[in-house]
Amino acid sequence: MRRMFFRTLIAVLAASLGGCSSFIDKPEHFPATSPEDLSQAAELNGAIFQQNQNVPLFYNAVALHVGDVLTVVLEESTNATKSAVTTTKKSTTATMPGLSVAGLPLTHNGANILSASLNDASAFDGEGASAQSNNLTGYLSVTVSKRYSNGNLQVRGEKWITLNQGKEFIQVQGIVRPVDIGPDNSVPSYRLADAKILYGGTGTLADSNTKSWLARIFDSPWMPF
Numbered sequence: 001m002r003r004m005f006f007r008t009l010i011a012v013l014a015a016s017l018g019g020c021s022s023f024i025d026k027p028e029h030f031p032a033t034s035p036e037d038l039s040q041a042a043e044l045n046g047a048i049f050q051q052n053q054n055v056p057l058f059y060n061a062v063a064l065h066v067g068d069v070l071t072v073v074l075e076e077s078t079n080a081t082k083s084a085v086t087t088t089k090k091s092t093t094a095t096m097p098g099l100s101v102a103g104l105p106l107t108h109n110g111a112n113i114l115s116a117s118l119n120d121a122s123a124f125d126g127e128g129a130s131a132q133s134n135n136l137t138g139y140l141s142v143t144v145s146k147r148y149s150n151g152n153l154q155v156r157g158e159k160w161i162t163l164n165q166g167k168e169f170i171q172v173q174g175i176v177r178p179v180d181i182g183p184d185n186s187v188p189s190y191r192l193a194d195a196k197i198l199y200g201g202t203g204t205l206a207d208s209n210t211k212s213w214l215a216r217i218f219d220s221p222w223m224p225f
Helices: 002-023 204-208 213-219
Strands: 069-096 116-147 153-163 166-176 186-188 193-203
Touching: 069 153, 069 166, 116 166
Parallel strands: 069 186
Antiparallel strands: 069 116, 116 153, 153 166, 166 193
16 A cells, blocks of 8 residues: 555656646757858859859848848837636525415424425635736847748847856747848847747856746646645
């Protein structure tokens, strides 16, 4: 019996640790993307137009090819509120008169026989509210990692800042339309499609601001209390 109890306890702890692992965000490394190798371009044949050597008459120096650099202007600000109020009330009353014979009630010692009454009342009052907001501003230069057939660009990049007691990082990934790129080769973060923006830190300060593994077990949804 005791052995079965310990096996069950270990299984619950393992499941709780598995559920808590989702709370720990480990950043994926985004290496810089190198530009495409054009060393295998076709040999010059003396014509005016050469493959991979064309220069447009009007050219805007913005990111268009794999490996080009693009600046993402972080302008993230969201606010969310939610509230709910529920009130219910119910009342039930039932009365059953006693039996009667020939119009006369059946009584015993002056009390009606088999007479009964039922009263029931219930009420519920529930209320809840939730609010959340965040704000992130700044600049981050990323590189074009892929160019799609419709001209859209997949961009990604990261920045790491080493401080005395740890490191802080910010990562950005998403898809940009070339028409949304400004003349200064920048695009606001709210123009990124399928955007993934991650900001966090590692080191002593980040560790001290993180719950211990035992506390995460008791806060996990697997706990029965």
